[in-house]
Amino acid sequence: MSNTFAAFVSIGFHGLAFAMVLYLISVGLSVTMGMMGFVNLAHGVFAMLGGYVLTSLMSRMGVPFGLALIAAFLATALGSLILERLLYRRLYGGDELDQVLLTMGLIFMSVAAATYVWGPLQQPMHPPRWLSGQLDFGFRSFPGYRSFLILCGAGLVIGLWLGLERTRFGMKVRAAVDNLRMAQSVGINTSRLFALTFALGSGLAGLGGALGADLLAINPSYALDNLVYFLIVVAVGGLGSIRGPFIAAVLIGIADTGFKYLLPELGAFFIYALTMALLLWRPRGLFGRA
């Protein structure tokens, strides 16, 4: 019996750590899809960029972990802002197929660019000494870095929700997601709002990619390899929702870890089955609007 319990705790713990990374990366994608109706398949590129910034700063220049995380957030936010102004903006409200082609192209360019700059090998991520090893919680011990990941992710999620519920900026974002035309007619500068939201969402993805470099290994084909995970979280959670992707990330994270733990031979098969079942039951996702 205690073995079953140990397995249960293990799956829950590692699943939650994975869920935090998935959520941080995907929430921005959900908001930009819901708000601007823009199919940004290249969202994972920002997560990858965050990961590269963190690993390069830490291993090549010896920058401390905390500073490198902040740098990863700022660098991806800034980078995405430039891309938004130069490329994305031109296709807002455009044909979805055009958007898919543009962002798929960006993914392929990111693969080539990352190979050119950082080489084809995976980037090593060494968590700081105080986070590596085991943390003893009395009844059992847990890996330190993943415990930190769960706490840090939870903190960011709460901050994000409070920010969207309680600040003026959050109010504008919610208004624009709910009804774009009405938001424009009450005088909200939606173009600037789009850019800021896009940068924030991409910055969060960069942060998620950096924090999760330990779980989703940073290598040039990152954006392509993990695209399915990010899309599943958004599709299951529901477009334009903040909470939906969280529930979806927890569901997917725990289910994926559970199957890797119990039936690794079947690979990721069950994730797709689960996704299909959920979408057949609720085609617009768990929290999607009709």
Next chain:
Amino acid sequence: MLQQKIAGLALAAAALGALAMPAAAQTVKIGFIDTYSGPFAQAGDELDKGVKLYIKEHEKDLPPGVKIELVTRDDTGPNPDVAKRVAQELITRDHVQLLAGEIASPNAAAIAPLTAEAKIPFVIMNAAGVNIPRISPYVVRVSFTLWQISLPMGQWAAKNGFKKAYVAVSDFIPGHDAEAAFTKGFTDNGGEIIGTTRIPLSQLDFTPILQRIKDAKPQAVFIFVPAGKYATAVMKAWADLGLKDAGIQLVTTQDVMLDEELPNMGDIPLGIVSAGNYSSAATRPQNKAFLSAWNQAYTEKAIPDMFSVGGWDGMAAIFDMIKATKGKFTPDEAMNFFKTWKNPESPRGPIAIDPETRDIIQNIYLRRVEKVDGRLANVEFETIPQVKDPWKELNPPK
């Protein structure tokens, strides 16, 4: 279909051409296929260094007037299509007389049928997939098979107080070989396997599976994954989850404990036991001589490993064949020489080719990670002399 036919015709033409035209003047052309890009580039670099070092040290020993020309090609990793194409080009366009190299088993398996068609001897310097020499009579292998290494590992574990073991391997052919061989060696000697897991190659996060092993509380765990990023990821999860502190002994193959990776692993691997055919920490005089040549040619930082020694010994076989035939040989003469080739002076100890299987007979060493002069090293502590590939004895050709 049409393309295959054309390729087949081209090959046949090349074979005819090679037969009609005696080996060109006194230059022996060798097609060397190695991995220089992609995730296995590190292994390819080690192999390349071993081959080039042997040539540099021994070029002067060739018979007067005989020269060798190495035509080098990149197969870009475990990529059978590319490997087959470059082998085809080497045979039909460059008219090489020998093929050599190859890191990845799927590639070697794709090249082997071509060597049978075109009658080109193929000296495999690493690819360890157990049945490859059976695909073509023109294949000879100087590296190892996973059966040869994992079976002794299982025997040792069972005979040294470990009764319950867990087995986790990568879900591809070498992984299946390692799993079956370890399980046989372990259970034949009274051990019990309490769990077996095959991990998809697409999965690089080993934490869930190592957590499961930790929860299962075995006395020992046997893990086989390919060298490089997989091995690094396993060691990372091993450290994060504290399996060593939980009293679990890791036993593995040399792929996970590569000599040149050890310095990057901190103190985590101390005490891990692995089986292998070569450790750069070996104190044999032949290895000392090899290391001193190596350190002179390359910087102190580069550490030779099983790939380098595979390249070195493969070149030794080719050089000995050229010396014996004065550089003029037919494919069958070359193969007849390789089949009985012996080298008592290899850095890894005495080696010989088994004429029956064209696979290598060699010592298998059990090694433990210890600190030597402040650096981690795989220290050999037990030798199992002159091991033949056990799989071919258990599975005679039909």
